[in-house]
Amino acid sequence: MKINRFWSWLFFGVGALYFVLPLISTAEFSLKMRRGAYTPDAYWTVLADPRFQQTFTYSVLMALATIAFGVLLVVPTAYWVRLKLPRWRPVLEFITLLPLIIPPIVIVFGYIRLYNTSSWLPLTGSAMGTNLLLMFGYVILSLPYMYRAVDTGLRAIDVATLTEAAQSLGAGWVTILTRVILPNVAVAVLSGAFITFAIVIGEFVMAALLNRPSFGPYMQLLGANRAYEPAALAVIAFAITWGCMALIQFVSKFAPRAPGAQH
């Protein structure tokens, strides 16, 4: 048993070292902009860069739009399938798994071919149309996480009884969805929303190929031209990802427990 524990610590230690070293190195590198001293200059340079502010704002807005549209699309669908169409669940699950199977670069390649200026729906013809197309692309990318989160959330509540109770009190479908179902799956929706935010904020391929001024292509450009600022950006990006995951853990403490579940 003692030997066993030695190996455990060894594996764990080597793995932990591999994960900690890049984080320390990046943080250290990002502070070295001024020769001979550790200063946060690289961070100030990045934060003061108007292109950083523009692209970051663009990506935040894009993430919020993606979350809003995704929730609007996924919650009613997942609810309806649970309530009325249980046989369709495998179909929906398969569709929501597809974005993990088809690489994003292929999906966006299809967009460029399908929605170019000479097509039946020329979305790429205008800036607003391309923004919309990019947002739809992000909804697709986040679908596996959003749908699974909401579907799991719905499993924990008694959808049929809640619906009947609301209906017998005279509620319509909109009221049921917004005032009965949504509050009950709020935690699941928030988990899906935070992971969507983490995905969209740094996404590169779709934004670059659709030529939109988002944070991912800005980071790439900065990486090709500067030395210390990219490390500062990496630290910021890691902090954002970490923040999103921490928020997911935090809100999941408030999730309703499945009926009959222990604890």
Add this chain to the structure above:
Amino acid sequence: MSLAWLGVMPFLLFALLFLVLPTMQIIVGSFRNAAGEFTLDNIVNLFQPSIMAAYWISIRISVASALLGCLVGFLMAWAMVLGGLPGWLRSPLLTFSGVASNFAGIPLAFAFLATFGRLGLVTLILRDWFGINIYAMGFNILSFGGLTLTYLFFQIPLTILIMTPALDGMRREWREAASILGASPFQYWRMVALPILWPSLLGTFALLFANAFGAVATAYALTGSSLSIVPILLFAQIRGDVLQDPHLGYALAFGMIVITGIANFIYIWLRARSERWVK
């Protein structure tokens, strides 16, 4: 006849327009020539040395990072769940895995340049403190080895996240029963633990493979276009038709779908098998 199916139509329409049709467009395009006639020429043209080389290096990087990711991730998850490490380690490790498995793309490339690049901290420490110049030894972050090393940063945590529930399902009684019947630890692993775990392990491998194969951003930010892997070649093709044949571009993308598709179906199939044991 109920009209309940109408309720999922908005979703299905959206998925059709922005997921299925764009993909079909690429697949159909790869079987057509410029005049719109059916042809297999594009697929045949994939078998030219430069494109085959791109597929080959992509497959090698994906296999290497998936194998190492599975191995290290499995050992770490095993150490945490069954290896007798203190229980308080579990929650931070799982949280960190959740963060790191989502920390990919451009910033990950920056982090590894700051670590193993020519002026990276680890490179300098190895050179100045230990007298080991990894660049003189042939290592380069902008290469096969460097990219594999970088991909492990999201491959290992993904393995930990998938394998932990599988390892949680390993009952203490199985090990006790085996040892009562006289099995050595090696026999326990070979005849009890691994037969139960291999569908999860192989499934994880398939998922990691597809994960690495489709990744563009990290490789692009790390190597620019100096390392010709399939996603980067496709990226350049979409931007500027570097192959000078749009339909060959479709075929290149089609090849990616086929490879990641096979890997993912193996994963889904094996996951269904392995879930029989996790109750």
